[in-house]
Amino acid sequence: MTALGQGLDRATYGLSWLGSLCVILMMLHITAEVTLRYLFGITLPGTLVFVGNYYMIVVVFVPLALLELRGRHIAVDVVARGFPPGLQRVLAALARLMTVFVMGLLTVAAWQQAVGKMRVGATIEQGTASILIWPGHFILVAGCGLMTLVAACRLAEIVSGRDLGLPAEEPA
Template identity: 25%
Template structure:
């Protein structure tokens, strides 16, 4: 396992644990809101806004690196499983290269939006004002880190593809 693999694995674990913490916090937050609403006729202020702007983006975007790291993305192996080692390496190269480019565009666009939100001190007004600009950084950070991971996988696939005879070109990438 390379240093990059160890670092990306550790980073993925940290972000996944942070997402798990956010899930727990969201469940407690919603439970307290429901209890407050029905038992005391006093709901927690701005629960919907906090869930929508903080907890849900964290749950969606923070585990992206861990999902990609453990090959848990949605895949269709219709042709892949029936292909030879060189064709598998080529498919790995193309899919990882395309995904890297896609994630780069996502990181760029979301990063611009996050910086704009930061510059404006973005918040929404519910029952109480809820600062939202920090949560805007979840997507660009996750897309950038996942993009680095897929870029490294594309490089490995290229190395396997160009390897001489006798090398396993379709191995774990």
């Protein structure tokens, strides 16, 4: 495995573990909120803010790179399977090029928004608490950026015909 492939593999799996941890933390946080509210009449300030601005962003956007790494995004290739191998390779390269382009644009837009939110110190008021939300925007940048890098590496593998060290895609 090359250094590039190994680095992307480690980063992808590391962020995916973070996503798994956030699912557990979200479950515990919400369970604690509901239990405390119904048994003792106590509410945990910021539960909705943390769920919507931290946990859910990690859970949704961080695994995108893992799906790309494993080749598990939704694909409809019923017709393409019947094409000659050369044409299949061209279509796969075009699809990856579009993925890199779209995810690259999304990464840049997310970066610009995250920096803007950081500059103004974006917060959400919930009850008497003021909760910072701008750090959550950088999680979106990390997830989209890593997917862009994985897709670009897969595109480079298709175009060059060389193995760049990413794990083999899993069969559907």
